[in-house]
Amino acid sequence: MDAQKIPATVITGFLGAGKTTLVRNLLATANGKRIALIINEFGDLGVDGDVLAGCGDETCTEDDIVELTNGCICCTVADDFIPTITKLMESDRRPDHIVIETSGLALPQPLVNAFNWPEIREQVTVDGVVTVVDSAAVADGRFAHDHHAVQEQRESDESLDHESPLEELFEDQITCADMIVLNKTDLVPAERMDFVEGEVRDATERRVKLIRAGEGNAPSAEILLGLGIGTENDMASRRSHHEMHHEDGHEHDHDDFESFVVEGGAVSDPKALVAALTKSIGDHDVLRLKGFLEIKDKPMRMVIQAVGKRIDTYFDRDWQPDEKRGSRLVVIGQHDFDEGGVLDEVAAALT
Numbered sequence: 544m545d546a547q548k549i550p551a552t553v554i555t556g557f558l559g560a561g562k563t564t565l566v567r568n569l570l571a572t573a574n575g576k577r578i579a580l581i582i583n584e585f586g587d588l589g590v591d592g593d594v595l596a597g598c599g600d601e602t603c604t605e606d607d608i609v610e611l612t613n614g615c616i617c618c619t620v621a622d623d624f625i626p627t628i629t630k631l632m633e634s635d636r637r638p639d640h641i642v643i644e645t646s647g648l649a650l651p652q653p654l655v656n657a658f659n660w661p662e663i664r665e666q667v668t669v670d671g672v673v674t675v676v677d678s679a680a681v682a683d684g685r686f687a688h689d690h691h692a693v694q695e696q697r698e699s700d701e702s703l704d705h706e707s708p709l710e711e712l713f714e715d716q717i718t719c720a721d722m723i724v725l726n727k728t729d730l731v732p733a734e735r736m737d738f739v740e741g742e743v744r745d746a747t748e749r750r751v752k753l754i755r756a757g758e759g760n761a762p763s764a765e766i767l768l769g770l771g772i773g774t775e776n777d778m779a780s781r782r783s784h785h786e787m788h789h790e791d792g793h794e795h796d797h798d799d800f801e802s803f804v805v806e807g808g809a810v811s812d813p814k815a816l817v818a819a820l821t822k823s824i825g826d827h828d829v830l831r832l833k834g835f836l837e838i839k840d841k842p843m844r845m846v847i848q849a850v851g852k853r854i855d856t857y858f859d860r861d862w863q864p865d866e867k868r869g870s871r872l873v874v875i876g877q878h879d880f881d882e883g884g885v886l887d888e889v890a891a892a893l894t
């Protein structure tokens with residue numbers, strides 16, 4: 544990797560894998576290195592950027608954080624990403640390292656390929672792609688492939704779409720990785736982790752370093768940064784499903800997913816809210832829910848994050864005097880989920 548170029552680390556991974564938590568720990572262990580963050584959201588509410596902006600780390604101030612909320616970064620490279628990188632290069636606060644957190648629905652390949660654009664290639668290089676995997680989800684078989692069973696199903700129903708968009712995203716994010724963080728290992732029995740590692744390794748033909756992480760055991764900046772790969776020069780073996788399908792004229796889009804924002808007032812009973820949301824998530828197979836809550840008679844803002852039926856909450860900071868209070872949640876699901884039903888139930892839970 545060219546030592547004169549600014550290194551950039553791409554952090555990707557499926558919805559709720561723990562990318563934002565990983566970035567928070569990276570900032571906390573940066574040891575004075577100036578980090579610029581580019582954060583891409585799926586949905587209209589910039590939750591991850593707001594969480595990171597509240598970290599208070601002097602190595603990454605709010606001025607160093609750029610949110611791209613106009614769509615998936617893999618589809619808006621020319622419109623959003625290229626101008627953002629160019630602006631960072633022209634800034635008086637030129638960073639030592641750039642960290643890009645992609646949306647959980649993003650293909651990393653188009654983003655990495657963008658580093659070969661002439662205006663980017665001369666100044667920035669991809670230090671490495673870090674893919675975060677939800678080990679608990681894999682252990683539950685949510686992305687496990689049984690090729691024999693799939694083939695039997697396909698033979699019995701020629702119209703069956705045998706590869707879901709979720710499986711393709713999972714494989715594409717693994718395929719592009721230079722390092723894979725098997726996250727949430729604290730939720731998986733030790734004897735089950737061998738299965739998880741096997742499933743992840745089977746998702747790519749490349750040999751990639753795997754590291755395990757869990758509650759209180761997140762990898763530091765020393766581990767995540769400084770890989771020195773120059774990933775943009777090695778994309779031939781990392782082609783995504785989209786790239787292979789595109790050869791046959793297929794276009795990549797995100798019509799398979801829907802997202803919307805629900806707003807409400809102060810919550811008087813957080814436990815009852817979590818119970819109501821857990822039921823709604825299970826009834827409608829919601830993929831991801833995240834946002835902020837105003838808790839009645841509490842001076843601090845509560846962050847809520849849900850992956851499937853697993854819901855985590857914590858207070859991250861005080862409400863600011865000039866800040867509009869309220870509860871705001873982003874809900875993400877597959878295109879055929881009952882958006883109206885979920886909207887009504889979540890809105891009712893926030894009242």
